[in-house]
Amino acid sequence: MWLSNSSVGRKVVMSVTGVALILFLTFHMAMNLVSLFSAEGYNMVCEFLGANWYALAATVILAALFVIHIIYAFWLTMQNRQARGNERYAVTDRPKTVEWASQNMLVLGLIVIVGLGLHLFHFWSKMQLPELMHNMGASVDPMTLSYAADGVFHIENTFASVANVVLYLVWLGALWFHLTHGFWSAMQTLGWNNKVWLNRWKCISNIYTSIVVACFALVIIVFFIKSLI
Amino acid sequence: MDKNISFTLKIWRQNGPKEKGHFDTFQMKDIPGDTSFLEMLDILNEQLISEGKEPVVFDHDCREGICGMCSLYINGHPHGPATGATTCQIYMRRFQDGDTITVEPWRSAGFPVIKDLMVDRSAFDKIMQAGGYVSVRTGAPQDANAILIPKPIADEAMDAASCIGCGACVAACKNGSAMLFVSAKVSQLNLLPQGKPEALKRAKAMLSKMDELGFGNCTNTRACEAECPKCVSITNIARLNRDFIRAKLKD
Ligand code: HEM
Ligand code: SF4
Numbered sequence: 001m002w003l004s005n006s007s008v009g010r011k012v013v014m015s016v017t018g019v020a021l022i023l024f025l026t027f028h029m030a031m032n033l034v035s036l037f038s039a040e041g042y043n044m045v046c047e048f049l050g051a052n053w054y055a056l057a058a059t060v061i062l063a064a065l066f067v068i069h070i071i072y073a074f075w076l077t078m079q080n081r082q083a084r085g086n087e088r089y090a091v092t093d094r095p096k097t098v099e100w101a102s103q104n105m106l107v108l109g110l111i112v113i114v115g116l117g118l119h120l121f122h123f124w125s126k127m128q129l130p131e132l133m134h135n136m137g138a139s140v141d142p143m144t145l146s147y148a149a150d151g152v153f154h155i156e157n158t159f160a161s162v163a164n165v166v167l168y169l170v171w172l173g174a175l176w177f178h179l180t181h182g183f184w185s186a187m188q189t190l191g192w193n194n195k196v197w198l199n200r201w202k203c204i205s206n207i208y209t210s211i212v213v214a215c216f217a218l219v220i221i222v223f224f225i226k227s228l229i
Numbered sequence: 230m231d232k233n234i235s236f237t238l239k240i241w242r243q244n245g246p247k248e249k250g251h252f253d254t255f256q257m258k259d260i261p262g263d264t265s266f267l268e269m270l271d272i273l274n275e276q277l278i279s280e281g282k283e284p285v286v287f288d289h290d291c292r293e294g295i296c297g298m299c300s301l302y303i304n305g306h307p308h309g310p311a312t313g314a315t316t317c318q319i320y321m322r323r324f325q326d327g328d329t330i331t332v333e334p335w336r337s338a339g340f341p342v343i344k345d346l347m348v349d350r351s352a353f354d355k356i357m358q359a360g361g362y363v364s365v366r367t368g369a370p371q372d373a374n375a376i377l378i379p380k381p382i383a384d385e386a387m388d389a390a391s392c393i394g395c396g397a398c399v400a401a402c403k404n405g406s407a408m409l410f411v412s413a414k415v416s417q418l419n420l421l422p423q424g425k426p427e428a429l430k431r432a433k434a435m436l437s438k439m440d441e442l443g444f445g446n447c448t449n450t451r452a453c454e455a456e457c458p459k460c461v462s463i464t465n466i467a468r469l470n471r472d473f474i475r476a477k478l479k480d
């Protein structure tokens with residue numbers, strides 16, 4: 001199968017899962033923005049994306065994308081280290097046109113995983129998971145269940161803590177670096193690039209990523225400030 | 230006239246692909262600035278020979294930037310500090326009096342060290358043999374204008390063809406990937422009408438050979454392009470990806 005036994009095929013898997021994750025992030029970001037304007041509206045979205053079949057199916061696909069992306073990330077990195085050989089250079093220097101992020105995608109990805117774990121703990125384990133367990137007949141604390149679709153409550157709770165705000169912002173920072181490289185890199189991998197589009201894609205990557213990350217950060221900061229007053 | 234400089238050389242010594250290597254340090258005195266880097270190593274080797282020591286082994290041939298044999302990783306850069314130039318085109322005036330200059334071989338699993346600074350780049354020949362040619366009987370020479378090629382395409386093919394197969398792209402790549410070389414050698418033919426009929430087959434064959442020889446997966450860091458002495462562009466890599474993906478989707 002060329003998607004696993006050729007270098008370009010493996011990169012295609014990386015880029016397709018990566019782009020799908022970017023689309024998910026865009027959707028997620030748009031949903032978060034709703035919370036700024038209307039608490040009811042946001043909770044309606046949360047209700048809609050509770051433990052029903054379509055939301056669960058989407059969650060499973062999303063998890064699969066993540067798992068494939070991460071497995072391939074480690075696999076590629078391992079192969080690449082092997083291809084580099086055992087002996088390291090004594091002196092190295094990074095040319096100006098080489099982005100720092102491009103050489104540290106795995107580290108950035110690892111920060112994203114840690115942030116993701118934190119995020120699942122703060123939100124998913126209190127929202128979709130209890131509903132799901134309840135539906136499957138497990139006993140769930142009624143208090144937890146009654147707040148399961150109250151997304152705004154969980155946002156307020158999480159971002160009243162300075163520590164959480166800082167952790168989430170670091171997470172978003174890592175995501176920014178990962179995506180400013182990842183976005184155009186995915187286009188290059190899929191062969192959708194030439195001398196003109198190289199700079200266009202890089203510009204689009206920077207702008208798009210900055211907008212997505214800034215909107216995520218905005219929600220966090222607004223709720224943090226609200227918690228102070 | 231350039232002024233003379235004195236500096237310290239740290240040079241990698243290694244007896245064979247499996248041997249343990251180490252750095253040797255040499256003091257170079259009063260080297261004129263218009264000495265080329267390779268001439269400077271010649272001076273070192275003459276000194277070593279006259280002292281009864283073993284000279285430093287390094288690859289070189291044309292010494293005018295066209296053969297791609299010279300392969301030195303100088304102070305963290307393949308082909309040294311200059312851009313768009315090979316090791317043999319570097320002059321000592323680029324360095325300062327009192328500098329320490331570290332010289333290493335290309336380090337990559339695909340390029341095992343033969344001795345000291347000389348590495349085995351026959352992997353590139355194997356990739357060329359896998360598809361870097363046009364396999365048709367050309368017959369008698371045709372008129373130059375029998376096949377018309379638009380100027381921008383001819384230029385792009387020519388830029389790809391300027392790759393001299395030196396391997397600096399592999400040496401620069403943290404993933405030990407040979408994509409810049411392979412993509413240049415695929416593009417120089419795939420862009421032209423003569424290479425088109427076998428384009429997809431060529432992309433598959435040369436890329437598979439590259440994978441088989443243990444080169445890494447390209448993650449688009451662009452270090453290759455920055456260090457390439459011929460400034461070959463990574464847009465060739467996009468073209469190779471495109472041709473390879475098209476070929477696989479057709480299968
Ligand atoms: C929301 C989460 C994520 C998104 C949107 C995302 C997106 C992307 C994109 C678009 C690429 C470029 C693909 C290409 O160059 O063809 C990429 C590459 C990469 N990602 Fe992610 N990623 C995410 C999470 C992760 C995680 C959790 C890891 C785990 C370690 C990771 C590791 C990597 C690595 C190592 C690469 C470079 C691989 C390569 O270019 O060959 N990513 N990512
Ligand atoms: S692409 Fe550039 S660096 Fe790579 S082998 Fe060709 S000339 Fe050398």
Ligand code: FES
Nearest residue numbers: 292296297299317
């Ligand atoms: S010796 Fe021929 S390119 Fe340097």
